[in-house]
Amino acid sequence: MFGKLRVKCPSCGKVLDITDNLPCPVCGTPLGPAGGAVQIYRMGSPIGIAVGFAIYIDGQPFGHLGNKETTYISLPYGSHVVHLAQGMNRKCNDMTVDLSPQAPLVCIKAHIKMGVLSNSIVLEPSTPDQMPR
Numbered sequence: 235m236f237g238k239l240r241v242k243c244p245s246c247g248k249v250l251d252i253t254d255n256l257p258c259p260v261c262g263t264p265l266g267p268a269g270g271a272v273q274i275y276r277m278g279s280p281i282g283i284a285v286g287f288a289i290y291i292d293g294q295p296f297g298h299l300g301n302k303e304t305t306y307i308s309l310p311y312g313s314h315v316v317h318l319a320q321g322m323n324r325k326c327n328d329m330t331v332d333l334s335p336q337a338p339l340v341c342i343k344a345h346i347k348m349g350v351l352s353n354s355i356v357l358e359p360s361t362p363d364q365m366p367r
């Protein structure tokens with residue numbers, strides 16, 4: 235058992251949240267922690283945008299993140315690019331994270347920055363003590 239973890243099936247690409255090792259419901263590939271993890275916390279938005287952020291890791295979709303939600307995404311050790319998008323708006327300062335046995339967890343806070351023409355999503359590094367449980 236472990237905390238809720240978002241995984242992507244390495245075989246068929248199905249994204250789901252799991253709390254224990256289990257086979258992929260689509261193709262039967264065993265799913266479990268991949269080594270490291272990225273925790274993303276979407277800070278509350280005062281402008282009441284209820285639309286979920288779409289999560290992309292290395293260009294691959296990894297589900298959604300609602301307002302004030304947090305998710306742990308299981309990823310293999312190595313370098314990964316984190317990108318969030320909101321609807322058609324894909325303005326985001328993509329963040330590159332490095333996961334290793336020495337630093338298996340990277341925490342990121344995400345919020346919306348109001349712009350003159352359009353809003354953008356801002357990612358900033360964080361620490362576990364600043365993240366919700």
Ligand SMILES: [Zn+2]
Pocket residue numbers: 243244245246247248258259260261262263
């Ligand atoms: Zn699968």
